[in-house]
Amino acid sequence: MKLIKKILFNRILFIGIAIIIQLAVLIWMILQFQDYFVIFYTTSIIISIGVVLFIVNDSMNPAYKIAWLIPILLFPIFGGLFYIFFGGNKSSKKDKKRMNFIIQKMKSSLMIDDNVRGRLKEESINASNQSLYLQNAAYSPLYENDGSEYFSLGEYKFESLKEELKKAKEFIFLEYFIIAEGKMWSEILEILLEKVDEGVDIRIIYDDFGCILTLPYKYDEKLESMGIKCEVFNPLIPFLSPRLNNRDHRKIVVIDGKVGFTGGINLADEYINEKDRFGHWKDSAIMLKGEAVWSLTVMFLSIWDYLRGIDEDFTRFKREYDLNINIKDGYVQPFTDNPLDDETVGQIAYLNLINKAKSHVYITTPYLIIDNEMVTALTAAAKSGIDVKIITPHHPDKWYAHAVTKSFYKILIESGVKIYEYTPGFIHAKNFVVDDEYAVVGTINLDYRSLYLHFECGVWMYKTKSVIAMKEDFLNTIKVSQEISYEDTENIIWYKRLKGSILKVFSPLM
Numbered sequence: 001m002k003l004i005k006k007i008l009f010n011r012i013l014f015i016g017i018a019i020i021i022q023l024a025v026l027i028w029m030i031l032q033f034q035d036y037f038v039i040f041y042t043t044s045i046i047i048s049i050g051v052v053l054f055i056v057n058d059s060m061n062p063a064y065k066i067a068w069l070i071p072i073l074l075f076p077i078f079g080g081l082f083y084i085f086f087g088g089n090k091s092s093k094k095d096k097k098r099m100n101f102i103i104q105k106m107k108s109s110l111m112i113d114d115n116v117r118g119r120l121k122e123e124s125i126n127a128s129n130q131s132l133y134l135q136n137a138a139y140s141p142l143y144e145n146d147g148s149e150y151f152s153l154g155e156y157k158f159e160s161l162k163e164e165l166k167k168a169k170e171f172i173f174l175e176y177f178i179i180a181e182g183k184m185w186s187e188i189l190e191i192l193l194e195k196v197d198e199g200v201d202i203r204i205i206y207d208d209f210g211c212i213l214t215l216p217y218k219y220d221e222k223l224e225s226m227g228i229k230c231e232v233f234n235p236l237i238p239f240l241s242p243r244l245n246n247r248d249h250r251k252i253v254v255i256d257g258k259v260g261f262t263g264g265i266n267l268a269d270e271y272i273n274e275k276d277r278f279g280h281w282k283d284s285a286i287m288l289k290g291e292a293v294w295s296l297t298v299m300f301l302s303i304w305d306y307l308r309g310i311d312e313d314f315t316r317f318k319r320e321y322d323l324n325i326n327i328k329d330g331y332v333q334p335f336t337d338n339p340l341d342d343e344t345v346g347q348i349a350y351l352n353l354i355n356k357a358k359s360h361v362y363i364t365t366p367y368l369i370i371d372n373e374m375v376t377a378l379t380a381a382a383k384s385g386i387d388v389k390i391i392t393p394h395h396p397d398k399w400y401a402h403a404v405t406k407s408f409y410k411i412l413i414e415s416g417v418k419i420y421e422y423t424p425g426f427i428h429a430k431n432f433v434v435d436d437e438y439a440v441v442g443t444i445n446l447d448y449r450s451l452y453l454h455f456e457c458g459v460w461m462y463k464t465k466s467v468i469a470m471k472e473d474f475l476n477t478i479k480v481s482q483e484i485s486y487e488d489t490e491n492i493i494w495y496k497r498l499k500g501s502i503l504k505v506f507s508p509l510m
Contacts, residue, residue, distance in 0.1 A: 048072050048080030055083070098306055099340050106302045107139040109314045110295060116144045120331055120462070127438070127462045130352045131333055134460055138345045140335035146290035148332055148459075150441065150466040152473040154271040157261065157285040158184060164259045164287075165191045171201040171317065173254040173300040177247065177443075179206045180214035180268035182275065188267060196227040203229045205303060207248040208236050214268060231307040233455075246339050249443050249454040251285075252300050257319040260288045260296035262334070262457055263441055264428050271428070278395040279425025282477065284364070286441045286459050286466060288332060290321050295334040299457060330463035337444065337456045346444035347451045349460060351377050353434045360387035362433040362474045366426065368392055368405040369447035375411060382416030391474070391481055393428075394421035400503055401447070407500035410489040420481035427477070430458075431470055439467040 055068055068083055112135060120142060121128040134140045151157040165172060165188065172195060179185055192202050204223060206215070216222070220230040233248035253261040263285025269275035271283055288296065301314050337345035354361055354377040361381060368390065370378075382388045390412070396402030409419050432440040442458020444450050461467050492500075 044080065051080040051083050098309070099338070102302045102306050103139070103338075103341065105305070105311075105314070106298050109298045110139055110141050112141050113143075116142050116331070119144065124437075124462070126356050127331070130349070130356065130438070131331070131460065131462070133352060134333055134335045134345070134349060137343050137348070138335040138337065140295060140333055142331055142333045143290065143292040143295075144331050145329050146288060146292040146332050147329060148289075148292075148461065148464050148466040149287045150469040150473070151263070151265075151285040151287070152469075152476075153273075154265045154281065154283045154285070155273060157263065157265050157287075158272045160287060161253065161261060162187065162191060164253075164255050164261075165195070167259075168195050168200050168255050169198075170256045171203070171254075172256075173203050173252065173297070173304075174267075175205040175248065175250055175252040175300050175303065176267050177207045177210040177249045177251065178214060178266035178268050179204075179211055180266075182269040184269050184272050184274065185267050192228060193226060201229075202227070203231075203300075203304060205231050205233055205248065205300070205307065207233045209234070209244070209247050210249075210266075212236060231304060233303070233307065245449075245453045247449075247454050248303065249450060250299070250303075250336070250457045251443055252296055252457060254293060254297045254300055257293055257297050257317050258289060258321075260293040260334075261285055262288075262296065262443065262459060264430050264443060277426070278393070278397055281425060282364075282422055282427040282429060284429035284431055284441055284470075284473070288334065288459065292332045292334055292459075294318055296457075299334070299336045303455070329465055330461065330467070332462075332464060333460040335458060335460060337458075339453050339455065344451055346442075346456055346458065347374070349440060349458070350374070350432060350444075350446075353432050353438055353440065354378060354381050354388075357381055357386050357434045359435045360389070360433075362431075362471065363388075363390045363446075364427055364429040364431045364474065364477065365390065365446040366393055366397070366428045366430070367401050367445050367447040368408050369401065370408060371448070374446065375408070378412060378417055379415035382412075388417045389420065389474075389478070390417060391420045391422055391427055391477055393426045394423045394482065395425050397426055403496070403500045404503045406489075406492070407497075407504045409484055410486070413484065413486050413489060419484040420478055421484060422477065422481050424480055431474070433467065433470045433474055436471060437463055437467065439464075439470050441466075441470065 052069060052072055055072075072080055072083060117128070117131075117135075120131060131142050135142065149160070151160065172192065196202060204220075206220075211219070220232050223230040234244075234246060236244065251262055251264065251266060253259075264283045265271045265285045270277045270281050273281050297317050298314055301312060301317065305312055335345060335349070337343075351373065361378075378388055378390075392405055393402065396405075413419055430442055430444055430446075432438070439461045440458050441461075442456065444456045444458050450456055
């Protein structure tokens with residue numbers, strides 16, 4: 001009975017029904033125009049032609065264009081209207097104005113240290129060029145010799161996170177795509193409530209779509225009643241709207257401006273293997289200490305201001321650090337990527353790593369739903385003698401995403417890329433490790449939604465201890481993974497191959 005009630009009164013059910021009703025009404029209205037078929041058909045064709053011209057001339061990814069052009073050309077009566085309601089990446093002028101203000105504020109808050117930039121350039125012009133792109137495109141400063149610690153499993157990050165939360169004296173910022181009730185969240189919430197009593201300023205941002213099945217409706221109000229400030233990112237509404245596309249996929253923790261976390265790990269029990277969903281859950285995270293935490297702080301506060309509609313003084317949360325110049329731990333550069341500036345920061349950061357590799361490129365990703373630029377970069381690197389290895393899940397969380405992932409295996413493998421599937425379960429880590437020198441760990445999947453539609457973040461690193469730890473983790477993961485051979489791709493049953501081919505055409509919508 002509880003399960004039936006949960007299903008019947010679930011918010012996603014109401015939203016889904018509301019949207020279906022709107023679609024039904026739209027179709028009904030269209031059918032009412034049958035008596036004026038010529039006029040209606042002509043109008044629909046004109047709308048679809050206008051939409052096609054807009055898509056062709058827009059700066060969006062070519063594969064994304066094709067994924068929309070096919071249904072519009074096949075169904076010109078409905079296709080153009082459907083794109084208007086669901087397509088693209090539209091925001092109101094008001095939202096864009098607010099976001100532009102926040103971007104400028106973020107840019108002015110993150111000051112560039114030319115001395116650090118100069119030292120990196122002296123060490124490596126290649127590294128300096130990669131870092132300079134992130135500085136210019138994402139307003140992300142470079143930091144030197146800050147401490148970083150890599151976590152190869154959610155369980156390890158969870159224990160460290162709890163320890164650091166207990167030390168908080170001034171403020172705690174949490175930003176997550178998914179928060180789910182269970183062991184992980186209840187233990188963290190218990191610590192947060194203790195800190196509330198101590199006067200610590202606690203703020204939480206969670207994505208409404210990510211949490212629609214994991215948190216009760218109006219959970220933000222419950223947290224506010226406990227003394228925890230909370231904002232819900234892009235609340236779902238029961239209306240047809242392209243705004244549903246943009247989600248906050250970031251995972252950020254900031255504690256007193258001195259300690260920060262990011263990576264692929266959400267606050268849900270499967271991420272620490274307390275709940276078995278798809279076998280063993282393999283994920284990753286990074287902890288930063290020192291000046292670099294300021295970038296994570298500004299990332300959080302920029303979204304917080306955007307959601308609350310306020311103009312806060314960010315410098316209140318900046319802390320000074322006693323830097324130990326005797327510590328040598330390379331360079332770190334936290335960066336963010338947002339879908340409203342037409343700059344695909346995550347995609348280009350990954351391409352820069354692949355294109356400038358000299359020895360090897362090691363990648364872990366839950367989804368391999370890539371465009372022509374990424375395919376070309378990976379295959380060209382492998383054909384040039386670079387050791388390119390990619391680990392994907394053996395037990396998927398989404399069957400359709402896994403079908404598209406597998407559809408890319410053949411072209412990659414025949415070019416020399418080695419593909420492995422993590423046989424113990426599901427791998428959710430989004431890691432790049434290159435040449436024992438570079439690495440990126442963060443929230444950015446190799447799929448269109450992460451690269452083009454979501455708010456994301458990551459940490460670029462050069463010659464830190466964490467880079468070596470990430471490489472060791474990758475090599476250990478390969479030991480329990482199954483290599484996919486070219487023969488495996490040839491022996492796929494025809495109907496599965498057909499399914500993958502069809503889904504691949506529409507992969508930019510995934």
